[in-house]
Each structure stands twice: as C-alpha cells, then as structure tokens.
Amino acid sequence: MSTIAIADTQRTATPAVRTRLRLTRRGRVVLTTLAAVPLLVGVALAMLNGGQASAGDSASGGNHADFATVTVEPGETLWQLAEQTAPNADPRDFVQDVVSLNALDGSELQAGEQIAIPTKYATGE
The missing domain is CATH 3.10.350.10 (LysM domain)
Known part of the structure; x- marks a missing residue:
C-alpha cells in the first residue's frame, strides 16, 4: 500500500484574506484602563505637589516676601x-x-x- 499525496490547489490559488481586528467588550475595558491609569496617576501627583506650594505660606502665618x-x-x-x-x-x-x-x-x-x-x-x- 502506498500513499498518494494530493495537492491542495484551492489553498494556494486564493489570495490571503485579511481579518479585521475585533475587540471584545473585555478587550475594550482593558485598553481603556491601561490608557487611563497613567493619566490618573499624573493628576494625583499634580494635586499632591500643587498643595505643597500654598501650604508653606499659610502654615507659617507670615508673608515670606518681606x-x-x-x-x-x-x-x-x-x-x-x-x-x-x-x-x-x-x-x-x-x-x-x-x-x-x-x-x-x-x-x-x-x-x-x-x-x-x-x-x-x-x-x-
């Protein structure tokens, strides 16, 4: 018994079909979260550092400009x-x-x- 190889001519003859990237709901949530986390960290740091500048003047009760x-x-x-x-x-x-x-x-x-x-x-x- 011998094996005969049959060439698959249909697969090689058709051009490659491009598939569109589909994001599931979970994928969109993950991408949104990954994009939002650095922004939220930046806003939090800005708020913390912004409060320091005004706290120095009001804590001492005086005006350091004189x-x-x-x-x-x-x-x-x-x-x-x-x-x-x-x-x-x-x-x-x-x-x-x-x-x-x-x-x-x-x-x-x-x-x-x-x-x-x-x-x-x-x-x-």
Whole structure:
C-alpha cells in the first residue's frame, strides 16, 4: 500500500484574506484602563505637589516676601547672625526661620553667601 499525496490547489490559488481586528467588550475595558491609569496617576501627583506650594505660606502665618538680604562674613554662623540681627528674639526661632526661608540643607554658611532674613528680625521686633 502506498500513499498518494494530493495537492491542495484551492489553498494556494486564493489570495490571503485579511481579518479585521475585533475587540471584545473585555478587550475594550482593558485598553481603556491601561490608557487611563497613567493619566490618573499624573493628576494625583499634580494635586499632591500643587498643595505643597500654598501650604508653606499659610502654615507659617507670615508673608515670606518681606525680607532683608545679608552677606555672610568668613567664619560667621547663623547663631552669631541671630545675636547681631535680633538680640531680643530667640536665636533658635531665628535660625529655623532663616533656614526655611533660604531652603538651606543645614545651618552651615559659606563666606560671601547672601541669605535672606525675615523683616520681623531685621527691624528688631
């Protein structure tokens, strides 16, 4: 017994038929969710960061736009600056206010650096 191979002429003779992409309801939900998640994350981050900017001014109760500028002398510290500028104020409050106003990482100063001092200390209140 031998096997005879019959050529399938119909399959090779017809051109390839293009099938349209069909999305099921579940597929549309998945694609919509994948597109919406980054947008929602971006909106959430914008809301969180946007609130920080206004919270800084209202939390301290003062207006940071009023300040005097002082040039730091060699070897001068914030504590010495507090004693010179605001002798009647608590030096700890002065240092904290200057650090937060100037966005300093710590209380170290560099000679020649210009720092802002709140007006309430510059006027001696």
